[in-house]
Amino acid sequence: MSKPATLATLDPRQGAAADPESHVWLGASAGTGKTQVLSARVLRLMLGGVSPEAILCITFTKAGAAEMAHRIHERLAAWVRMDDGDLRLDLRALGLEWDQPGLMARARSLFATVIDSPGGAIRVQTIHSFCQTLLASFPLEAKLLPGFRAIEEDEAEALKRAVLGALLSPSSSEEGFGVVDAGVGHHPAATRPSFAEPSLAAPPLKRRGGETGLNDAAAMLSRRLGPDAALAFLSRCAAAFGGPRALLPPAAHDLRAAFDLPAGDADAWVREQVAAGAIADADIKAVAASGAAWGTKTGLACSDVMVGWLMGDPDARAAMLGELIACFVTGKGELRADFAGDKGKMQDCLDEATRIVEAAQTMLGTATAMRVADELAAAWKLGSRFAEAYALAKREAGLADFDDLISLAGALLRVSQFGEWVRFKLDQRTDHILVDEAQDTNMRQWGIVLSLAEEFFAGAGAKDERIRTLFTVGDRKQAIFGFQGTDPGAFADAKTLFKLLAGETPNPLQEVDLVSNYRSTPAVLQVADAWLEAGGTGLMGLDGDEPPHRPFRDAQAGQVELWAPLPVGKALDAEAEDAGEEESGDSTAPASDPASMRLARAIADEVRDWTLNGKDGRPVAPGDIMILVRRRRDLAARIVARLQALHVPVAGVDRFALTQPLAVQDLMAAMRFAVQPLDDLNLAALLVSPLIGWTQDELYERTHKRGRAAIWEHLRGTEGDVPAAAMEALRHLLGMADFTTPFRFLETVLSGPIDARRKLYARLGREARDPIDELLNQALAFETRETVSLLGFLTAVSGSGADIKRQTEARSDVVRVMTVHGSKGLQAPIVILADATDDAAIGHRPFRVDVAGWEKLPVFALPADERHGAIAEAYQKEALAAAQEHWRLFYVAMTRAEEILVVAGVTKKPDRSIPETSWHAAVEDVLSGMGSEWEEAGPMWGRRRVHRANAGKWARREKAARAAPPPLVPPAWAHAPAPEEARPPRPLAPSALGEDDVAVPPQGTARVAAVTRGLLLHALFERLPPVAAEKRRAAALRWLGAQAPALDDAARAAMVDEVLAVLDDPAHAALFGPGSLAEVPLSAVVDGGLVVAGIVDRLLVTGDAVTVIDYKTGRQVPDGAADVAPAYLRQMAAYRDALGVIFPGRLVEAALLYTAGPRLILLDDDILVANKPALIATKANLPPAGLEPGPPTA
Incomplete structure (x- = not known):
């Protein structure tokens, strides 16, 4: 060690x-x-x-909790075995003086203290x-219900879909929706919610009894957002309107009042404004005259619109507002050059044009705001009802989500x-x-x-x-x-x-x-500090200044590289297309996109070159590299796929949909075939998967002549022409369909005769491991909460939209590709910011708004022309917060790098310009200010800027080349299913070795009374010994009065007399003393492999002997050991042999205590040995191993 x-x-x-x-x-x-x-x-x-x-x-x-707990427990364990000198150094490093009395001894004992604490670990x-x-x-x-269960994201989403379906179903009225039935508690996560389908053609919002209907609101949300985004919006409503302090959302009239919007219908309000002269006819006439005087096509067209306005009634004028604005304003929202500038031909009516545009835009903006307010109020009402139904469903099912x-x-x-x-x-x-x-x-x-x-x-x-x-x-x-x-x-x-x-x-x-930085080299920290000093702190939304970083590794080499943005045209070159066709592996990559495809190819090729040839004199291993992206889009998946195609060890993306990886799709295809073998498309996918291994050509050759027959029927009809291994595998899948659970099915496919795990790893790489393991985890979880069936599991997994998070190790031997959010707490010698040319705009995204009495209410995504007034202000506030977080994310991304930081991206503009609010632009400004010039960077990137510090003094040195170890060839048994273990023989219960054949047992009610009497006497012998002698009678009578109220006083007194006669006898003092034990379970394997298991009435263990006592409460008391029933002798022989195994080297004595005497009969060895053959004979009559695996009886 x-x-x-x-x-x-x-x-x-x-x-x-x-x-x-x-x-x-x-x-x-x-x-x-x-x-x-x-x-x-x-x-x-x-x-x-x-x-x-x-x-x-x-x-x-x-991950952070696990890392902290691991560090603490690892250090405590090290202190146990650490020598005194090193332990003193550790204590000194913590700022303690090791010579404090008892300190070193306490340090060595802390590991045991933690293990013995409640929970066995630090909290x-x-x-x-x-x-x-x-x-x-x-x-x-x-x-909450006792025993409630916290649910993960996928289960919560499935429950939300079930609740929403129940809320919008025809049987659910707005006055009393309720959760339809117990189906919410057993949600199969079936498919997308039913409200999504008809919504695509849903009519505008309708008024029902003065308020908007729930189904109309759902249709509006689905039409605006799509089903998934609509459910996400309702989930945000559940957080806003649910919980212990839930509030009802504002109604439409409250919302309009809060936003200072008019009441009534929006279109009618516009007509009223037009009729009231919101746009002056004099201004319209001035523009018409100017256009006619200009005389060109443009001027005459403008004049015609003005004339049409003057001739129209209020309804026609209201309908022309958009056309009116288009005469004056460009698509970018700027005043046309005809009215502005020195060369404008209609600049003489600039003031009139400005007033017309402002009035028209105000009317349209207000009308739009009125409609949005109505839609928001309807959506919030639906969200409030959804929050209530979702909370009820969770409460009834004993569930709780993270919120x-x-x-x-x-x-x-x-x-x-x-x-x-x-x-x-x-x-x-x-x-x-x-x-x-x-x-x-x-x-x-x-x-x-x-x-x-x-x-x-x-x-x-x-x-x-x-x-x-x-x-x-x-x-x-x-x-x-x-x-x-x-x-x-x-x-x-x-x-x-x-x-x-x-x-x-x-x-x-x-x-x-x-302030002392122990991670990054001076080059990285100098760029970070320069950016912060140049205004980065303000961009992050922080007050005051930040102290500069002090590099602990101040003498080590490092550099920051800015790669020129990669130009992307309308199509990829042929080489890039070929590269894209080669990409495979644990593919979560979407369809080809020119920008992401070319950028992924360039980054992956560069990484591969580093791992082969090093970088700027520094040897590079795959585990040295971390590639970060801002958002989890197709770029990360493309980089992973390209690296796999280049045979560079790479971890999969850090988050993925469970059904996306090919390994999961192949396993689900196998399960679908078992459920429905006549699904031709699914069976074709299964046949060309690694599980069966056909090529596309083989699939075509063997199935294209089947006519109208299903593929499976055709294969069975032409079995002689089909490889036997394929047919055997397919029949194996069908054979499991009705007899196995989802987990057992998957594990059998992976580890059984089909050997899918090895085949999938060989085709897709080790990156397939995490998705496979997660699918198995989902199968186990499904079996604990649902009725077990393959079809139910397939439905649940297919309908779940939740993502799976891959746990990324702090250090590994593979390239890591992840989002900046996912990299929090991690670091790497080389970090690449792959999509640094994206800007900070939040775009078409949901946001929140404050309304009088309500805070942070969710607003669904709105295009720019629908954001007006308070909504526009809320959006701008959210956009500012998002931009500030964009720059804080940049700081996090920069500071993941230990030695080398690389900044890359793409541009679709001919001049290769990039947004000013991008990370790429920020780094370029910093490097330019530090005197870094563009330099050649090869054909792929063209040029780069580099800031270096302590050039050549890399922290790592290339290790001496070593001969590669011989490949390890696992033995054949490593890939085969483990053989079924032999079942142990059925345990022998000594107390069930047969009836007493000396006396006929009582029948009917007499037998019940005898059994009851025996149980009560046994209980008294167990409970009374610890009680003081003078208090035993009263305690026994109280207990019998509570436990056996049907007995009369005389019967209870007789029973107590019988027990006390035994306990008060000095001859029995040791048997019932403080060192004795009552009702002791024991089990042991005795001679011949016989398993003995039972519970003895009384056990006395001393330093050199063991005494076992069994009570007999029958009325007939034998005179001596020779008169004891053979069944009792076999029982005591079994106990004696078992205790001899448990307490080797000690004398084992067995005795029977007849309470009716009372009489204690000691059974000598000769009598017990004489009954040994009967005990062995009893073993021969037991069922064979495995036939009756039930629990033993004692």
């Missing part, structure tokens, strides 16, 4: 932050060692005597995990009548709270943290002798999860609040900033 490495010494700022007695708000820029500080603080807390269960660490992601949880644990502890107080975990936990702690009690219970357990990635915590989550920590600063909590602390760490520059409600403002507000709370205590909040 290798020697554990010692800890790196904390620098002064890190040491101050790790002080376990201070409240600390830590600002940690990228690469400054925040995880090390977190781990050090936890270690110092435990070294100071804090119990593990008193520490709560909250982080943002499961390192995501905020959602913590909330789930909290709600599970107080379900009724939180108005529920946060909202219900917050309400439980702050709003409910049980809040103080719950906080008190938590306060008794938690003394130290550590919050990681604090900038990614939204205000609702901060409310939970406040509920947990505020007692640290107030009342008895602040004055308690216990040291209780709050520690938070974050970086406002890395707040990139705005879509989850986070922003730097929440981070700053939380700091202000906790600083205010701690300021009134003797232990104020300490603000510490980490």
